[in-house]
Amino acid sequence: MTAAVHTPTSEPVRFWSRERKVGLAVTVAGVLAAFGFGALAGDQPASFTLADNTSGAAVSINGLLGAVLFGLLGAAAGAGLWLPGARRWFGALLAAGIVAVVGSFLCWQLSDSALNIMPLGQVAQGSMRFALPLIFGGLAGVLGERSGVINIAIEGQFISGAFAAAMVATLLASVWAGILAAAVGGLVIAALLAVLAIRYLVDQIVVGVVLIVFALGLTGFLFEQLMRQDPSRYNQPARVPTWEVGLLSDIPLLGPVLFRTNIFVYLALALVAAVHFGLFHTRWGLRTRAVGEHPTAADTVGVRVLGMRYRNVLVGGVLAGIGGATFTLEATTNFSKGMTAGLGFIALAAMIFGRWSPVGVLLAALFFGFCRALAIYLGTIGSPIPSQFLNMLPYLATIAAVAGLAGRVRAPAADGKPYVKG
Amino acid sequence: MTSDPAEPAPAEPAPSTPAPASGPAPDSARWGTRFLYHLWSANAFTVTALAIVLALLIGAVLIVVSDAEVRATYGYLFARPGDALTASWERISDAYATLFRGAVVDPGAIGRALDGTGSWAAVFGPSSETLTAAAPLVFTGLAFALAFRGGLFNIGVQGQTILGAIGAGLAGFLLPLPVLLHLVLALLAGGLAGAAWAFGPGILKARTGAHEVITTIMLNSVAAIFIGWVIIQSWALDQSRQGAISHPVDQSARLPRLFGWLDPGLRVHLGILVALAAVAGVAWLLNRSSVGFELRAVGLNPQAARVAGMSVTGTYVLVMVIAGGLAGLGGATVVLGTAYALTTLVAGSVGFDGILVGLLGRAKPWGVFAAALLFGALQAGGRAMQTGSGISLELVQVIQALIVIFVAAPALVKATFGLRAIRIGRISGVAARGW
Numbered sequence: 001m002t003a004a005v006h007t008p009t010s011e012p013v014r015f016w017s018r019e020r021k022v023g024l025a026v027t028v029a030g031v032l033a034a035f036g037f038g039a040l041a042g043d044q045p046a047s048f049t050l051a052d053n054t055s056g057a058a059v060s061i062n063g064l065l066g067a068v069l070f071g072l073l074g075a076a077a078g079a080g081l082w083l084p085g086a087r088r089w090f091g092a093l094l095a096a097g098i099v100a101v102v103g104s105f106l107c108w109q110l111s112d113s114a115l116n117i118m119p120l121g122q123v124a125q126g127s128m129r130f131a132l133p134l135i136f137g138g139l140a141g142v143l144g145e146r147s148g149v150i151n152i153a154i155e156g157q158f159i160s161g162a163f164a165a166a167m168v169a170t171l172l173a174s175v176w177a178g179i180l181a182a183a184v185g186g187l188v189i190a191a192l193l194a195v196l197a198i199r200y201l202v203d204q205i206v207v208g209v210v211l212i213v214f215a216l217g218l219t220g221f222l223f224e225q226l227m228r229q230d231p232s233r234y235n236q237p238a239r240v241p242t243w244e245v246g247l248l249s250d251i252p253l254l255g256p257v258l259f260r261t262n263i264f265v266y267l268a269l270a271l272v273a274a275v276h277f278g279l280f281h282t283r284w285g286l287r288t289r290a291v292g293e294h295p296t297a298a299d300t301v302g303v304r305v306l307g308m309r310y311r312n313v314l315v316g317g318v319l320a321g322i323g324g325a326t327f328t329l330e331a332t333t334n335f336s337k338g339m340t341a342g343l344g345f346i347a348l349a350a351m352i353f354g355r356w357s358p359v360g361v362l363l364a365a366l367f368f369g370f371c372r373a374l375a376i377y378l379g380t381i382g383s384p385i386p387s388q389f390l391n392m393l394p395y396l397a398t399i400a401a402v403a404g405l406a407g408r409v410r411a412p413a414a415d416g417k418p419y420v421k422g
Numbered sequence: 423m424t425s426d427p428a429e430p431a432p433a434e435p436a437p438s439t440p441a442p443a444s445g446p447a448p449d450s451a452r453w454g455t456r457f458l459y460h461l462w463s464a465n466a467f468t469v470t471a472l473a474i475v476l477a478l479l480i481g482a483v484l485i486v487v488s489d490a491e492v493r494a495t496y497g498y499l500f501a502r503p504g505d506a507l508t509a510s511w512e513r514i515s516d517a518y519a520t521l522f523r524g525a526v527v528d529p530g531a532i533g534r535a536l537d538g539t540g541s542w543a544a545v546f547g548p549s550s551e552t553l554t555a556a557a558p559l560v561f562t563g564l565a566f567a568l569a570f571r572g573g574l575f576n577i578g579v580q581g582q583t584i585l586g587a588i589g590a591g592l593a594g595f596l597l598p599l600p601v602l603l604h605l606v607l608a609l610l611a612g613g614l615a616g617a618a619w620a621f622g623p624g625i626l627k628a629r630t631g632a633h634e635v636i637t638t639i640m641l642n643s644v645a646a647i648f649i650g651w652v653i654i655q656s657w658a659l660d661q662s663r664q665g666a667i668s669h670p671v672d673q674s675a676r677l678p679r680l681f682g683w684l685d686p687g688l689r690v691h692l693g694i695l696v697a698l699a700a701v702a703g704v705a706w707l708l709n710r711s712s713v714g715f716e717l718r719a720v721g722l723n724p725q726a727a728r729v730a731g732m733s734v735t736g737t738y739v740l741v742m743v744i745a746g747g748l749a750g751l752g753g754a755t756v757v758l759g760t761a762y763a764l765t766t767l768v769a770g771s772v773g774f775d776g777i778l779v780g781l782l783g784r785a786k787p788w789g790v791f792a793a794a795l796l797f798g799a800l801q802a803g804g805r806a807m808q809t810g811s812g813i814s815l816e817l818v819q820v821i822q823a824l825i826v827i828f829v830a831a832p833a834l835v836k837a838t839f840g841l842r843a844i845r846i847g848r849i850s851g852v853a854a855r856g857w
Contacts, residue, residue, distance in 0.1 A: 207827075214824065220816035224816060
């Protein structure tokens with residue numbers, strides 16, 4: 001992408017390594033949080049409960065004390081990144097720093113609002129609910145882009161999946177048929193994307209944008225012509241059932257999020273593990289990555305480049321379509337026009353923010369989901385911060401990530417370039 | 423504007439025209455034969471026209487499939503095939519006839535105007551609506567096309583349009599200014615807001631190489647959230663009206679209606695003339711100015727441009743700022759020309775449609791203008807079709823997307839109609855590449 005900067009094998013150690021840059025940023029954020037949030041914090045206590053309501057045992061801390069303490073913790077974590085050997089603990093220290101700064105922020109918010117208590121269980125469940133479609137969509141993006149096909153049309157696959165799920169689940173009175181139909185709905189858009197991008201060599205970003213308009217228009221049209229005329233016949237799917245996993249569902253905080261939930265959550269987590277294993281530990285994964293990084297080399301050793309790309313884009317379409325089903329079978333129980341509301345783009349952001357890796361997608365999706373759940377909760381307790389600004393956070397974080405503010409994110413080398421043999 | 427009804431006629435190279443025998447056209451052939459021979463090749467004009475025909479055909483299928491009564495006749499297709507075919511044909515022809523009457527002219531209205539029972543305003547109403555819908559699309563189409571020629575994929579047109587709408591709207595109801603000055607400043611505010619919004623992706627691309635597709639997509643979402651915040655602020659929200667809507671734009675800042683003296687219902691406003699000027703300006707900039715030359719050079723081959731001594735990074739920033747300004751003007755046209763107040767969805771899909779317009783116009787200024795007219799006509803006609811024939815407006819969105827798909831994949835159209843191969847004029851500009 002950028003002018004060919006070849007990293008020589010014996011690169012001199014640069015002073016501003018990634019650890020040090022990020023460490024400085026986290027330290028500054030921590031100090032700012034300690035002073036800024038500390039100064040703003042009220043004298044009320046800030047309480048956190050593990051349950052999904054405000055009753056029950058709570059951990060309380062004085063708002064001012066909490067804000068300063070968490071801020072300093074964050075600064076310490078940032079400083080820790082400057083220690084020799086910090087490279088090994090990069091992820092843990094960064095996570096600790098972020099959590100501490102968020103904690104400082106929450107202490108200020110809670111001590112300064114009408115209700116000084118935050119049920120962490122409720123926020124955790126909200127985060128997972130919002131993250132759910134992003135995980136599916138992000139994985140779809142990873143599959144396509146790791147093999148070299150940009151999939152901007154996740155939004156289109158979401159909406160067609162959501163539509164197909166609602167329609168078929170109502171017609172056949174079965175949510176399972178609905179999920180299957182959603183997969184097919186996503187597959188159709190993915191097939192159009194694959195044929196136009198791989199066979200007809202149309203610019204992949206052009207195809208993606210146009211397919212989004214197409215899918216939104218088509219589902220909107222069919223919604224008006226069919227569903228709105230007779231909702232009970234076409235647009236009243238049931239909700240997917242909740243499955244509990246025995247005793248595990250009684251674990252505080254995590255139990256309800258991970259083990260007392262619906263098939264979509266189980267499926268999403270399983271898929272993250274499966275795609276991660278597949279990409280990095282199987283022959284298919286090696287070939288996929290080869291095709292995405294250097295298709296000519298892959299072709300030379302006998303990998304079918306185009307076949308690989310078709311397969312991955314189509315599988316991605318299936319995943320994104322199932323992600324679309326969460327809109328109509330889990331979050332709500334009816335389809336409405338344009339209901340995906342740009343979440344396909346956040347899924348794209350999650351993929352980029354997660355550095356084109358399945359686990360990264362999961363973490364990014366959870367982070368974005370957390371931002372959204374937090375925005376909603378702070379809105380209900382009358383926080384002075386407009387919820388809009390918290391909702392912007394995922395997008396701004398993604399811009400910061402691609403701009404290389406915290407370590408560069410890099411797309412697969414052949415991402416978006418059609419492969420023509422010869 | 424009276425020439426409008428005649429315009430679509432030559433745009434229909436009736437697909438029933440028999441394909442001339444392949445092989446080179448003999449020089450001695452009559453002029454007409456040679457014309458047909460060249461017409462039936464995969465040139466830009468034929469491909470575009472056939473793309474429209476194909477899209478309308480698929481739209482017709484959708485109309486039939488989605489209509490319960492017509493669908494019912496297919497239940498006994500083999501017993502009485504005539505029923506199904508008649509019902510389908512009536513439904514389709516009624517829908518498309520309504521679309522035409524709503525977009526171009528209603529022949530019945532001409533007759534009524536001539537014998538004095540109807541008004542001339544009814545005759546010009548449809549074309550007025552078409553031009554009204556086309557005006558913002560010209561700006562957003564240019565915003566995409568200009569960046570595209572400079573090698574940048576400006577998906578952020580939507581966000582820049584929203585910012586333009588905010589800028590123009592705020593200037594329109596917050597500034598107490600005299601008549602002419604107010605309008606000019608409000609338009610300027612819209613353009614500047616859009617330009618500022620596009621500056622970010624431009625400078626990030628130039629400085630850090632952050633791909634503009636990613637940054638502009640993210641900024642689209644930020645803009646959509648931001649306008650929701652602006653509207654509910656106490657200095658913007660109109661308390662006297664239901665829902666989240668801002669104060670109305672002052673009369674002095676509104677784009678005046680061109681034919682308001684004939685009939686106040688003719689909504690076409692000054693915006694379309696400003697748009698025309700913008701097309702001419704961009705055409706001059708691209709094809710005649712040294713800035714345009716550098717811009718195209720950078721778009722075609724940044725490495726070569728850099729070697730030739732041009733500032734690639736500077737060009738990226740400049741291109742994005744100009745494109746953002748154009749998109750901002752598009753948003754301003756919506757607020758000052760038709761909406762007159764800010765709402766969360768005031769920009770609708772004008773920005774996204776602009777991407778399609780830019781692609782359909784092959785990223786050329788006058789092509790963009792023609793494409794915007796087509797989309798404007800489809801949208802004006804689509805609204806008529808929604809009220810007149812009960813076919814929802816989304817059909818138009820599907821048709822627009824299909825047209826662009828076919829135009830972007832000329833090989834598909836060529837194979838479908840068996841066009842003679844020539845050097846295919848692909849959409850020029852950025853070649854397919856990654857981020």
